[in-house]
Amino acid sequence: MIDTNIFQNKTAVYYTLGCKLNFSETSTIGKILREAGVRTARKGEKADICVVNTCSVTEVADKKCRQAIHRLVKQHPGAFVVVTGCYAQLKPETVAKIEGVDVVLGAEQKKDLLQYLGNLQKNESGEAYASALKDIHSFAPSCSRGDRTRYFLKVQDGCDYYCSYCTIPFARGRSRNGTVASMVEQARQAAAEGGKEIVLTGVNIGDFGKSTGETFFDLVKALDEVEGIERYRISSIEPNLLTDEIIEFVSHSRSFMPHFHIPLQSGSDDVLKLMRRRYDTELFASKVQRVKEMMPDAFIGVDVIVGTRGETDEYFEQAYEFIKSLDVTQLHVFSYSERPGTQALKIDHVVTPEEKHRRSQRLLELSDEKTHAFYARYIGQTMPVLLERSKPGAPMHGFTANYIRVEVPHNDTLDNQVVSVRLGNFNEDGTALHGTLLL
Structure with missing residues (x-):
């Protein structure tokens, strides 16, 4: 004791x-x-x-x-x-x-x-x-808000994929999860505490259900029925696990937002093979296309790694052109880092730090272009925004359903409230759109 x-x-x-x-x-x-x-x-x-x-x-x-x-x-x-x-x-x-x-x-x-x-x-x-x-066997549940307005519900832990560059399976163990029923109960508790938005988190959340005989789709359907939670966001899901039934369900869901984060890692099929990823560029492009067909306003974030071992100049150019062709909103760009014990260390071609930086900058510039163009499409529109806490005197921020960041004048009474906002032009640093409250 x-x-x-x-x-x-x-x-x-x-x-x-x-x-x-x-x-x-x-x-x-x-x-x-x-x-x-x-x-x-x-x-x-x-x-x-x-x-x-x-x-x-x-x-x-x-x-x-x-x-x-x-x-x-x-x-x-x-x-x-x-x-x-x-x-x-x-x-x-x-x-x-x-x-x-x-x-x-x-x-x-x-x-x-x-x-x-x-x-x-x-x-x-x-x-x-x-x-x-x-x-490492146990699954420790977690649904917490911390200092944020949004709740983060841990639905899964661990990973069985063992990509050649990654140490996460060694750090977190095999894929495992709680039951759908336990997740629903945690979401209900969050609603009882006043929570309105929950982000589903995990290491490989599309793999949910391995330890309980359920599926991620089962979880999504069950959470959608929890009263009081107005918004769910799927934090990151592997393209091979983002099924058409999930995409279709989200497109007409009561509470799952038109917002996806899909790790690509490379736009070169040869590099994807070296990474031991479980899809190719054709599958990835088909998933993006399917999302946009069902939800034209959807925000799609994409993870990309640059400078991994084996990524020649030619492979990077292939990757860049592929990513440029995708109708996605934002890139999260990471420079490859050597990790002890990974299979990637056996690959010959090594990219210099200077070249990694150059490639990273090119992709970040492409990301800025795509995000700016996406935001600009909605200037002048009126959209519901969930406002989040801010420091006294500082502008309040919030997000639309499709994850456009919006900035409005400070008003304590609007914390954790969904309000109608007319979207204006970009703020000074270009990270959000100014909003006019329609109360």
Whole structure:
């Protein structure tokens, strides 16, 4: 039995790196600590506990994790420092040796965080607890809002795909999930708390159902019936798992938004083979076309990796032209990073850092062009926008159903409200459209 008396009146800070799934899990960790009596430290206040939820998708991510730990240790001297997440799972002993770290928790341990905090006394050296990959089995539920208006519902964890460049299956284990019924119950709870929008998160969410004999389509249909939730967004789904039945259902759904995020990674079939992806450009293009046929206003975001091993100049040009031809809205561009233990290291052709940067810039410019053109189509239209919290005096932001970012004058009474907004021109930095409230 954990003695929660030691947590009373303690304060904590949380730092999250990486994906939406990590943010969801950090929110759940925060909820666990709050229920034990720990409050979030105020700005400028020295915390008793520091929690760092790490990412390890690239070498840069690893570096950012180390920098964040060092910064928090310096800002909160004497605090009990907990590190979890993908970097912690992949390199537990390395992380435990970082000065100031007390406990390192792997993928299987983070749900039981309280059990590893002891009496919050600092350790001379960090203790690492991380199960071997074969022993990562449990699914830790998470549906949290954190500091955001939107809720993030973790529907799945782990991955069975083992793409040649990726360490995520080693960091999070095999694909697994909770039941449809448990997801529906969490969505109902979010609605009871006043939540209006839920983002479905996971590592490979289209693979939902492997551990329960259900499907992602089953989940989508069931969530659509939850009263009180006005909007769902599918955070990211593999193109080979985005079925026509899912696309068709979303097109006439009550609450699933015309918004898809579909990882492509490369627009070259030869590179896709080297990456060990499970589709080709023809399938990807057909999915984009199908979405646009059913939902012409749909926002489509796409992940792309540049400079992976084997990506020759010719392959990149093929990829660029393919991506340019797609009717998509935005590109999330990542430079390839060498990851220890991955099969990609066996591929010969290596792209220089300078060439990676050049390719990345070309795609980012293409992305800006596509996003700007998409936004511009809706200037002058009136659309419902879910407004989100902002700092006093700062403009409020929100999103249309098809994920156009909108900026309106601050009004506290409109937080977490869906309101009609007439869309105007771009704001000063081009990241949103000005909106006029129609109340």
